[in-house]
Amino acid sequence: MVSTANPHASRAALDILQAGGNALDAAIAAQMALSVVEPQSSGIGGGLFLLHWDDDAREIVAWDGREKAPMAAGSDYFLKPDGSPMKWGEASIGGRAVGVPGTVAALWAAHRDHGKLDWARLFAPAITLARDGFAVSPRLHAAIAKSPKLLVNEEATGLYYTSDSSIRAPLPVGTTFRNTKLADTLEKIAEGGPEAFYTGEIAQQIVEAVRTYPGNASVMQLSDLEGFAPTRREAICAPYRAFRVCGMPPPTSGGLTTLMILGMLESYDIGAMRPQSATAVHLFAQASRLAYADRALYMADADFADVPVEGLLDKAYLRQRAGLIDPARDMGSADAGRPAGNQGRKAADSKLKEFGTTHLAIVDGEGNAVSMTSSVERSFGSHISVAGFILNSQLTDFSFIAERDGAPVANRVAGGKRPRSSMSPTLVFDSDGALYAVVGSPGGSRIIEYVSWTLLNLIDWDMDMQAAISAPRVVNRNSATEVEAGKGLDILVRRLKMMNHRVKERPLVSGLHGVRITDGGMDGGADPRREGVVLEIQ
Numbered sequence: 001m002v003s004t005a006n007p008h009a010s011r012a013a014l015d016i017l018q019a020g021g022n023a024l025d026a027a028i029a030a031q032m033a034l035s036v037v038e039p040q041s042s043g044i045g046g047g048l049f050l051l052h053w054d055d056d057a058r059e060i061v062a063w064d065g066r067e068k069a070p071m072a073a074g075s076d077y078f079l080k081p082d083g084s085p086m087k088w089g090e091a092s093i094g095g096r097a098v099g100v101p102g103t104v105a106a107l108w109a110a111h112r113d114h115g116k117l118d119w120a121r122l123f124a125p126a127i128t129l130a131r132d133g134f135a136v137s138p139r140l141h142a143a144i145a146k147s148p149k150l151l152v153n154e155e156a157t158g159l160y161y162t163s164d165s166s167i168r169a170p171l172p173v174g175t176t177f178r179n180t181k182l183a184d185t186l187e188k189i190a191e192g193g194p195e196a197f198y199t200g201e202i203a204q205q206i207v208e209a210v211r212t213y214p215g216n217a218s219v220m221q222l223s224d225l226e227g228f229a230p231t232r233r234e235a236i237c238a239p240y241r242a243f244r245v246c247g248m249p250p251p252t253s254g255g256l257t258t259l260m261i262l263g264m265l266e267s268y269d270i271g272a273m274r275p276q277s278a279t280a281v282h283l284f285a286q287a288s289r290l291a292y293a294d295r296a297l298y299m300a301d302a303d304f305a306d307v308p309v310e311g312l313l314d315k316a317y318l319r320q321r322a323g324l325i326d327p328a329r330d331m332g333s334a335d336a337g338r339p340a341g342n343q344g345r346k347a348a349d350s351k352l353k354e355f356g357t358t359h360l361a362i363v364d365g366e367g368n369a370v371s372m373t374s375s376v377e378r379s380f381g382s383h384i385s386v387a388g389f390i391l392n393s394q395l396t397d398f399s400f401i402a403e404r405d406g407a408p409v410a411n412r413v414a415g416g417k418r419p420r421s422s423m424s425p426t427l428v429f430d431s432d433g434a435l436y437a438v439v440g441s442p443g444g445s446r447i448i449e450y451v452s453w454t455l456l457n458l459i460d461w462d463m464d465m466q467a468a469i470s471a472p473r474v475v476n477r478n479s480a481t482e483v484e485a486g487k488g489l490d491i492l493v494r495r496l497k498m499m500n501h502r503v504k505e506r507p508l509v510s511g512l513h514g515v516r517i518t519d520g521g522m523d524g525g526a527d528p529r530r531e532g533v534v535l536e537i538q
Contacts, residue, residue: 001522002026003513004360005041005442005532008134009033012125013362014535016117023364024052024114025122027372028107030360032126036182037134039390040143040379041358041442044189044197045206046392047102048374049248051235051425052114053435055367060427061113062248064231064418065106065374067099067394071227071415072219075402077395078413085400093149094216095209097382097393099419103374104189104197106230113232114368123190130183130388133176139531140177144170147380152214155181156385182388198225205386213384231303235427238313240266241459243436244429249309251301254373254424254448256312260291261452263318264325270460276472278495279327281483284456285476285501286325288449289334292478294321296348297336300410301418307410311339330500334478347404349411349420357423357442361515363435363522365537369515371425371438373447394419424451428458437465439514441527446482449475450510458516465516465525466534473508484508 002013012033013026021029027050035043042048050063069077077096078086091097111119150156151168159179161168171177188196196202203225210218236255237246240262247255264287273280298307311317317339324331336348357375376382377393384391397419402412411420422445428437437458441450450473457468472487481496483489485505496503512527515534524534 001515001524001534001536002030002362003515003524003526003532003534004030004034005358005511005513005530006034006037007531007533008037008129009360010533010535014537015125016122017364017537019117019121021117021122022115022366023362023368023370024110025117026362026364027360027370028111028122029125030362031103031107031372031374032123032186033129034358035389036126036129036179038140038358040140042374042376043389044103045101045386045389046374046376046381047099047394048106048372049252049421049423049425050106050110050370050372051246051248051427052110053369053427054114055435058433060235060246062233062235063106063110064233064251065102066251066418066421067102067392068228069099069395069398069413069415069417069419070218070220070224072221073413073415075412075414078398078400088396090216091400092378092393092396093383095211095213095218095382095384096216097396098210098218098220098384098391099394100220100224100228101392102228102230105194105228108194109230109232119193120190123186127183127186127190130179130186133178136171136173136175136177137531138173141170141173143379147383149383150380153384156383159385179388185387185389198228202387206391209384209386210391236309236313238263240455242431243459245455246427246429247424249302250299250307251418252421252423253295253299254422254451256299256309257291257295257448258424258426258452259313260294260318261287262455263313263315264290264322267319267322270456275457275461276489276492278492278499281474281492281496282330282499282501283325283327284453284474285481286331287322288476289331289478290321290324290337293334293336294339297346298342298410300420304414304417305410306343308339308341311341314340328499330481345407347407347409349399349409357444357447357511359425359440359442359511359513361438361440361513363438363515363517367435369427369435369438371427371440373423373425373440373442375423375442397421422447424448426451426455428455435517437514437516439512442511443509445477446475446508450512454512454514464523465514466523469512469514469525469527473510475508480504482506482508
């Protein structure tokens with residue numbers, strides 16, 4: 001079964017499964033197709049986090065393909081000449097925002113260890129899509145229309161706008177969109193592997209584009225691309241009820257924060273409460289406040305910062321944190337705790353502005369699975385197109401300020417460092433150790449709660465995957481309690497306000513995709529807030 005954010009990507013993955021490929025092969029084919037049809041969200045110019053489950057070996061491998069800062073970048077990278085931090089809007093468009101892309105290298109490394117079909121075969125569906133074209137969807141059209149600064153980049157203008165130079169307009173819905181430059185690039189990577197991307201002509205184009213961007217140039221060099229390597233990490237796992245939940249470790253905060261939220265809620269009988277009840281939402285919001293407070297202080301790239309992972313997941317610590325929850329009243333802004341293993345003074349980085357991203361979930365016929373979240377950050381990333389693909393804007397996920405009151409911020413910029421992420425690809429296992437669910441979402445810093453609430457739906461309320469994904473979203477990132485607008489939650493909002501919550505009703509556009517394994521087979525879900533589909537081999 002395959003669930004991705006776009007029908008073309010789901011069909012590409014299914015094509016590979018039907019050709020004898022496994023879950024990892026199918027994930028690569030889907031990601032290459034997404035590079036063609038969903039350029040605003042992910043692609044070969046971005047990065048990813050991938051959890052792979054090998055059913056025979058009973059092994060989880062976490063692949064970190066997160067982008068890195070150029071080696072010449074320092075803690076003042078996003079400071080103006082007067083020492084003040086740049087505004088996010090001015091920093092995130094242009095070469096300065098671009099991290100060394102990790103998607104191609106990570107997928108190559110994962111394929112080397114887990115793949116079944118030839119690497120080049122996996123690119124065929126995407127190359128065909130790019131050459132033959134596809135109809136521009138309403139979502140892609142809307143994304144182009146909301147990104148007028150694409151017009152600053154000549155290649156992006158030629159790709160995403162009508163050809164009449166006197167009246168440049170976003171490609172209309174239904175237009176056949178062909179990207180022959182990307183088809184050529186994908187063919188080179190299919191034939192030459194990551195070397196074709198990280199050295200030679202493509203690498204030179206990337207470096208030239210980011211170093212010459214007017215007013216917001218990068219310090220990236222060819223050596224940054226040539227030296228990029230993905231990292232194979234150990235997943236972090238913790239029990240929740242009768243299940244075992246596994247996620248990505250730092251540099252993403254997603255897995256760790258999700259497990260903290262679940263750990264604080266475990267002492268409550270959530271299953272006895274009604275979904276979307278004020279009591280359940282209140283408890284979730286309080287646990288989220290506490291977890292996000294710790295996230296802001298402690299979480300960053302663990303290769304550069306001391307992240308007290310074991311202390312944050314310690315059951316006694318989570319019980320102590322949960323003890324701060326008032327069951328009847330919102331606590332307001334939560335302070336970070338003091339877990340075992342925290343070292344020295346730290347300053348919080350409460351930066352919440354993150355965008356972009358896509359997620360896919362795949363389970364093959366042998367029971368192997370992939371949960372993968374990938375991204376270019378904001379919609380269309382840096383708004384720079386090179387060789388047919390969009391370059392990311394992930395470096396704006398760093399803290400623009402290196403210290404506060406003399407204490408260092410863990411998520412400050414450093415050469416070769418990965419910016420903190422919220423991506424939360426997740427695998428869930430039952431009490432017998434069998435795979436139960438594969439799930440994840442885009443959504444910036446709200447990803448963590450999109451995934452956490454969906455896990456409550458699956459585990460505490462025993463929903464099927466589609467129901468768990470379609471259910472209304474609630475979010476609290478240690479700020480206002482956000483309730484998804486347009487879902488008929490007026491009574492919930494009134495009751496939360498009576499409990500002293502500051503409530504914001506707003507669109508919460510998750511992009512959850514998942515697969516659940518049951519005794520009767522598999523059931524999948526694709527988020528109705530986007531344009532994805534679930535496909536299955538019968």
